[in-house]
Amino acid sequence: MKVRVHVSLKPGVLDPQGRAIHHSLEGLGFAGVNDVRAGRLFELDVADSVTDEALDDMCRKLLANMVIENYRIEKVAA
């Protein structure tokens, strides 16, 4: 089973990297970009026996830092 885990900063947490990317996009002449938030994408290949609870646990214990980040689990059709 292929699983994508999207990790993003919680709203309100300052994102200097997103801000720098935003600034750079403007520097390239792209107009109309209101905001940029940088995040992370993990692609996991896991056994079909891995439960949703285990995936949640993986996110909370390692893939995301729950103090500053949210995560979203997406199962990808093989």
Next chain:
Amino acid sequence: MAFRSAVITFPGSNCDRDMAVALEAISGTAPYRVWHGDADLPAGLDFIALPGGFSYGDYLRCGAIASRSPVMRAVIAAAEQGVPVLGVCNGFQVLTESGLLPGALLRNSGIRFVCRDAPLIVENTQSLFTGGYEAGQVIRIPVAHHDGNYYADADTLDRLEGEGRVAFRYAENVNGSARQIAGVLNAAGNVLGMMPHPERAIETAHGGTDGRALFESAIKGLVGA
């Protein structure tokens, strides 16, 4: 009785030797050097130091992988039993990632790596680590980090301030840290995490000795106890 301390080395630690030199210079006894893969710490430790560096190449998040290493289970257990733990720079990041300290350390607000002496205000002089300073004293300690921007939600920040757990505050904006917090204590007061490097300010040849009092007060407090 000899002072029994340990310095933990993770793959990518680079201030472990500086920390060991500081502990030996001030306590008179060389610390144990403990590798991240060790599941056990030496028995009867008085003090544990988590050094600066770039453990695991800062992969995932700074300190994230190190905080899940075998030795950290032993460090967390020791901290919960009251053994003093000092985490500096990457060591502070490891402490927040492990849950021993609240909050997180984000990329510096100015994006750039910051490497310079930083003026710090000593906010709490009642702790084991800060008893050698005077309230409100301004000291100069080197900082060298890319991810030292302390973050916690407003409730947590209020609680830290209310409980006197802000040990040090930057006297000027160094990295965008919430309320300019440079170092925080756990609720019991035996765990201190700070981004500045006190072990880099213990001899006049370092350009300053303002870090000495931190080690001196901790070691005196422990050996004298």
